[in-house]
Amino acid sequence: xxxxxxxxxxxxxxxxxxxxxxxxxxxxxxxxxxxxxxxxxxxxxxxxxxxxxxxxxxxxxxxxxxxxxxxxxxxxxxxxxxxxxxxxxxxxxxxxxxxxxxxxxxxxxxxxxxxxxxxxxxxxxxxxxxxxxxxxxxxxxxxxxxxxxxxxxxxxxxxxxxxxxxxxxxxxxxxxxxxxxxxxxxxxxxxxxxxxxxxxxxxxxxxxxxxxxxxxxxxxxxxxxxxxxxxxxxxxxxxxxxxxxxxxxxxxxxxxxxxxxxxxxxxxxxxxxxxxxxxxxxxxxxxxxxxxxxxxxxxxxxx
DNA sequence: TGATATGTTATCTT
DNA sequence: CAAGATAACATATC
Numbered sequence: 339x340x341x342x343x344x345x346x347x348x349x350x351x352x353x354x355x356x357x358x359x360x361x362x363x364x365x366x367x368x369x370x371x372x373x374x375x376x377x378x379x380x381x382x383x384x385x386x387x388x389x390x391x392x393x394x395x396x397x398x399x400x401x402x403x404x405x406x407x408x409x410x411x412x413x414x415x416x417x418x419x420x421x422x423x424x425x426x427x428x429x430x431x432x433x434x435x436x437x438x439x440x441x442x443x444x445x446x447x448x449x450x451x452x453x454x455x456x457x458x459x460x461x462x463x464x465x466x467x468x469x470x471x472x473x474x475x476x477x478x479x480x481x482x483x484x485x486x487x488x489x490x491x492x493x494x495x496x497x498x499x500x501x502x503x504x505x506x507x508x509x510x511x512x513x514x515x516x517x518x519x520x521x522x523x524x525x526x527x528x529x530x531x532x533x534x535x536x537x538x539x540x541x542x543x544x545x546x547x548x549x550x551x552x553x554x555x556x557x558x559x560x561x562x563x564x565x566x567x568x569x570x571x572x573x574x575x576x577x578x579x580x581x582x583x584x585x586x587x588x589x590x591x592x593x594x595x596x597x598x599x600x601x602x603x604x605x606x607x608x609x610x611x612x613x614x615x616x617x618x619x620x621x622x623x624x625x626x627x628x629x630x631x632x633x634x635x636x637x638x639x640x641x
Numbered sequence: 642t643g644a645t646a647t648g649t650t651a652t653c654t655t
Numbered sequence: 656c657a658a659g660a661t662a663a664c665a666t667a668t669c
Contacts, residue, residue, distance in 0.1 A: 339647055392648075410647040411666085432667095469665045471648070488649085522659070531649075538648070588647070589667090629661065631646075 340392060340408050342536030343579030344590050344598065346498065348414055349389045351593040352463075355416045356384040356396065360458040368452035368470060375476030378402045379455070390489045390504075391535035395482060403479040406465070407488065412472035416593040417445050418461025427595035430586060432466045445595070468589065488531075495535040498576045508534060513569045517557045524560065525553035526628035528572070537572065539630045540585055540600075540607045545571040547606035547616075552639045553632045554625075578603065606633045614638060 340348075360383045364376035382398030389395070394414075396404040408414065415431055432450040445464060447454050453465035453474060465474065477485050484490065494512050495504035516533050517524070527533055528542040537545070546553045549571035551564055560568065584590055584598030587608070591597055601608075610624040614635035625632050 341648090407649085409649070468667065469647090471664065520658090526660090529648085539646095630648090 339410065339538055339540055339585065339588060340412070340590050341538035341541055341579070341585075342392065342496070342498065343541070343576055343582075343600065344584035345389055345392050345394060345408070345536075346580055347584045347592055347598065348408075349387050349394055351416070352387045352394070352396065352414070355418070355420055355461065355593060356457070356463065357386060359384055359461060361398070361455055362458055363456040365447075365454045365456070366452070367447075368467075370470055371452045371465070371467060371472055372474040375402075378476050379404055391492045391495060391531055392538070393488055393492075395479075395489075397479050401478055401480070403477050403482055405475045405477055405482070405489070407473050408465075408467070409469075409471035409473075411468045411589045413464075413466040413589060413591055414593050415445050415464045415466060415591070415595060416461065417464070418457060419459050421594055425595060428586070428591045428597045430589050430591050430597060431595060432468050432589065463593070491532050492535040493531060493533045496537070496573055496576055498573065498580050504535070506535070510566065510569050514562070514565045517560055517565050517568070519558075521556045521558050523553070523627055524551065524555045524557045524568075525632060527557045529628065529630070534572075537576070540587070540604070541572070541575045541579060543607040543631075543633050544575040544605040547633075547635060547639060548575060550639050552641045553627055553634050555641065575605070606635070607631075609633055 361379045364379050366372045366376050382400040385397045385399050387396055394406045427445055450466045450468050451464050452467055455463040482489055494506045494508040496508045497503050525542050528537050549568040551568055579600045582598055582600040585600035586597035587601045609622040611621050613621055617638040620635055620637040622633050623636055
């Protein structure tokens with residue numbers, strides 16, 4: 339799912355394809371996703387791309403930013419100059435040309451394409467979203483943290499790229515403070531964006547397995563040693579996800595039309611009834627916590 | 642056919 | 656009152 343590593347992967351590609359290019363026109367077909375303000379983007383040149391948790395910001399040289407949350411099923415697809423040759427287009431991409439196989443490399447606006455950004459030199463950036471949970475907001479770049487509720491409330495972020503550290507890095511000290519100050523279920527806490535930015539269901543499941551901690555534990559019950567182990571585990575699974583270009587379990591694809599491969603390396607997520615490949619003594623169980631699928635090994639994850 | 646999946650938010654409950 | 660738990664959102668897929 340689009341969590342920190344997936345959105346970071348998208349960010350890197352948008353940097354490559356968009357920075358230095360001018361947005362000439364924006365076509366909005368779904369006001370539910372893109373409420374207003376697209377005219378403020380037209381004629382602006384892309385300065386830089388930033389990521390805050392699972393949110394992206396495309397900053398223009400005219401003082402405006404397009405802030406994008408793709409939620410569960412949003413896709414940002416780029417077609418135009420500089421793509422690898424031949425360009426690829428995953429079958430997971432929605433909204434292709436009706437009647438043409440989805441693997442055709444010429445993405446075109448379709449049923450699930452709700453926004454199209456037209457760029458200079460013929461480039462296009464499509465926003466597709468089957469479920470329309472995502473959103474795009476136009477905000478003055480200087481007001482990003484003030485006006486965008488989501489970014490303002492975001493908790494500290496795990497550092498996965500030392501060259502590009504987040505504004506509010508999640509240090510071990512901060513992590514211990516967050517975990518030690520509540521009785522909430524540890525896995526639900528990890529996914530709370532106001533506590534820790536960027537971790538979602540897949541990486542929360544995998545980090546808890548890696549740290550050998552039961553997802554149902556009360557956060558407060560973790561020993562100092564377990565706190566440190568979990569902190570390291572979170573960084574490790576996020577880095578692994580990033581290394582593999584994210585997890586294309588559902589509809590996640592990258593702007594160049596490719597899929598990530600972390601889904602082939604899930605540690606615990608989605609492994610219900612499979613034998614645990616660490617202890618080989620039990621099969622993964624599945625329960626629901628905070629309304630989300632939770633997978634764990636009943637033998638090697640400690641209560 | 643209906644249960645299920647996900648991230649966030651609105652709303653309800655303790 | 657505030658923290659926490661749960662329903663709602665929309666729709667393809669199993």
